[in-house]
Amino acid sequence: xxxxxxxxxxxxxxxxxxxxxxRVGSGRxxxxxxxxxxxxxxxxxxxxxxxxxxxxxxxxxxxMAVTRPTLSFMGATGVSMTQIDNASASGSSAVRLGALxxxxxxxxxxxxxxxxxxxxxxxxxxxxxxxxxxxxxxxxATHFALLADEYMTRYGATREQLAAxxxxxxxxxxxxxxxxxxxARSLDEVLGDRPVSGVFTRLMCCPVGEGAAAVVLVSEQGxxxxxxxxxxxxxxxxxxxxSEQLYGEANHDAELTRTAASRVLAEADLGPEQLDVVELxxxxxxxxxxxxxxxxxxxxxxxxxxxxAGSFDIGGRVAVSPSGGLLAMGHPIGPTGVGQIGEITRxxxxxxxPRQQPDARRGLAHMVGLGAVCVAHVLVRD
Amino acid sequence: MTTxxxxxxxxxxRGAGRDVRLLSTSCTACGYVDFPPQSxxxxxxxxxxxxxxxxxxxxxxxxxxxxxxxxxxxxSLAVPFTVAIVALSAGPVVRVTMRDTxxxxxxxxxxxxxxxxxxxxxxxxxxxxxxxxxxxxxxRFARIED
Numbered sequence: 001x002x003x004x005x006x007x008x009x010x011x012x013x014x015x016x017x018x019x020x021x022x023r024v025g026s027g028r029x030x031x032x033x034x035x036x037x038x039x040x041x042x043x044x045x046x047x048x049x050x051x052x053x054x055x056x057x058x059x060x061x062x063x064m065a066v067t068r069p070t071l072s073f074m075g076a077t078g079v080s081m082t083q084i085d086n087a088s089a090s091g092s093s094a095v096r097l098g099a100l101x102x103x104x105x106x107x108x109x110x111x112x113x114x115x116x117x118x119x120x121x122x123x124x125x126x127x128x129x130x131x132x133x134x135x136x137x138x139x140x141a142t143h144f145a146l147l148a149d150e151y152m153t154r155y156g157a158t159r160e161q162l163a164a165x166x167x168x169x170x171x172x173x174x175x176x177x178x179x180x181x182x183x184a185r186s187l188d189e190v191l192g193d194r195p196v197s198g199v200f201t202r203l204m205c206c207p208v209g210e211g212a213a214a215v216v217l218v219s220e221q222g223x224x225x226x227x228x229x230x231x232x233x234x235x236x237x238x239x240x241x242x243s244e245q246l247y248g249e250a251n252h253d254a255e256l257t258r259t260a261a262s263r264v265l266a267e268a269d270l271g272p273e274q275l276d277v278v279e280l281x282x283x284x285x286x287x288x289x290x291x292x293x294x295x296x297x298x299x300x301x302x303x304x305x306x307x308x309a310g311s312f313d314i315g316g317r318v319a320v321s322p323s324g325g326l327l328a329m330g331h332p333i334g335p336t337g338v339g340q341i342g343e344i345t346r347x348x349x350x351x352x353x354p355r356q357q358p359d360a361r362r363g364l365a366h367m368v369g370l371g372a373v374c375v376a377h378v379l380v381r382d
Numbered sequence: 383m384t385t386x387x388x389x390x391x392x393x394x395x396r397g398a399g400r401d402v403r404l405l406s407t408s409c410t411a412c413g414y415v416d417f418p419p420q421s422x423x424x425x426x427x428x429x430x431x432x433x434x435x436x437x438x439x440x441x442x443x444x445x446x447x448x449x450x451x452x453x454x455x456x457x458s459l460a461v462p463f464t465v466a467i468v469a470l471s472a473g474p475v476v477r478v479t480m481r482d483t484x485x486x487x488x489x490x491x492x493x494x495x496x497x498x499x500x501x502x503x504x505x506x507x508x509x510x511x512x513x514x515x516x517x518x519x520x521x522r523f524a525r526i527e528d
Contacts, residue, residue, distance in 0.1 A: 198450060
């Protein structure tokens with residue numbers, strides 16, 4: 001029987017760092033983005049770059065071999081560098097592989113960087129030679145507008161409820177200095193913004209952007225040897241990675257999430273009702289409703305009402321997207337999954353300031369990648 | 383038919399007007415019926431080679447969900463247009479372009495109809511020609527009573 005993180009040595013997030021996520025054309029180079037996030041994470045961890053014995057970089061659209069051109073300016077240590085692509089879940093997969101390297105003992109200090117500039121966007125799925133009845137007509141916004149149509153028809157959810165997710169997340173983003181969108185929005189502003197597909201307006205869709213996020217993962221030996229502050233180390237309790245199966249008429253992304261979430265919670269010995277914070281893949285506001293239900297944060301069809309009731313607010317029963325989520329924090333792709341681990345770590349340390357979910361002890365991070373694949377982690381404060 | 387993957391361009395449909403049928407990937411090993419037609423392998427069980435057929439299936443089914451598209455990054459596509467996800471009577475769940483923006487709802491019965499080339503967006507015909515793929519852009523769906 002293959003092992004899980006639970007069967008291996010403990011892994012901790014010891015440091016987190018970010019470069020603010022920004023719109024394309026902000027003029028930042030790869031070294032600008034990467035060095036900022038990495039230096040902040042190392043300083044936060046109390047780790048020097050020569051102590052890093054392994055680097056994984058989650059990246060999808062920046063071209064081949066991004067790590068060394070970005071991080072050579074940290075000094076040449078000969079450290080292993082590997083890029084990991086899993087589309088939107090690239091950063092999450094990089095975190096997973098970093099956790100496995102530390103948990104198995106082949107690394108004491110793994111630096112996980114998530115970075116992307118919009119330099120080389122190419123989707124392999126368009127090159128299978130298969131025909132289609134829709135060509136390129138269904139972009140992601142339309143794919144999720146279709147799912148929103150189904151959800152609204154089936155559960156009687158309203159356009160206002162879908163917009164309320166965006167209002168919540170933009171409000172959270174306004175409290176996050178690293179978010180791409182830091183402006184609180186009213187319901188009218190969200191509903192009245194430029195229409196994109198179906199019920200979605202621009203503010204109900206995540207922005208395109210660039211940025212970087214970094215986390216430092218350490219083992220017990222790493223903590224001991226480097227004299228790190230154990231009180232600020234947050235444990236990665238479980239890690240799961242799955243790909244899509246055949247779901248017939250059911251919602252593929254929701255079913256994929258259902259599988260990944262139930263497994264990652266089971267491996268951490270937790271039920272969904274025990275989660276205090278959740279960072280999920282809210283690229284389009286309908287997704288927060290679909291995934292909150294698929295994860296078991298509430299009953300099927302109830303997420304719209306829960307959002308309206310404040311259950312998913314910071315200070316509510318479980319804070320969903322306290323960072324601002326993909327909608328407001330942003331989705332520069334490579335960084336996104338790493339940034340989620342950073343936000344949850346900050347929350348579990350009690351250092352999230354105006355975004356703090358009171359007494360947060362357990363968090364779940366979730367991303368879906370083209371394919372589709374789904375990668376999820378549970379973090380706990382022991 | 384050789385074993386292993388084959389690169390070939392299969393037409394997605396046959397017929398004209400409303401007398402149109404879709405081609406499928408039908409696995410005689412596990413029974414899975416899939417769209418679009420391909421010879422790579424069954425997406426349920428992985429069987430490939432002679433056990434995959436491209437049986438014709440009815441181009442009709444039931445709407446699961448639909449969405450009007452108000453803006454699209456490809457500026458040469460005329461907006462608005464409507465797309466839908468249809469559960470075909472033969473089994474596959476497929477994404478289709480509707481013939482027009484008449485609202486469709488979950489449960490509506492729809493069927494395929496070949497529309498004249500000039501009624502389809504120009505950009506798709508050019509893209510299809512450049513990619514060497516069949517002119518699938520000309521198959522649209524409409525409610526059976528329309």
